[in-house]
Amino acid sequence: MPEQSAIESLRPRPRNDAYTILLVVSLVAMLVACVLLWLDITSYPSVKPTDTAPIVVPTEEKGAGGSPGSSATPGAPAGPAAAPGGAPATPPAATPP
Numbered sequence: 001m002p003e004q005s006a007i008e009s010l011r012p013r014p015r016n017d018a019y020t021i022l023l024v025v026s027l028v029a030m031l032v033a034c035v036l037l038w039l040d041i042t043s044y045p046s047v048k049p050t051d052t053a054p055i056v057v058p059t060e061e062k063g064a065g066g067s068p069g070s071s072a073t074p075g076a077p078a079g080p081a082a083a084p085g086g087a088p089a090t091p092p093a094a095t096p097p
Helices: 002-010 018-042
Strands: none
Touching: none
């Protein structure tokens, strides 16, 4: 066992290369970003807003949009429904030879 520790102590330590420097630079950048984020968050007041108006969701009336159960949307262009996948509902007209 003593021979192994003596051999290991003679090995040169790994040198710092460009990747180690990149790790240090990225660590510093992350720390700066965290500090700037904290400064930005603390600049806002911590007071809760006062009462706001309730959100009103419009409901569809029975007379609007056609018969009950239809999925027609008001303002949608009238015409034949398109087939799935965006294909036209009818095939194109044949061209004369």
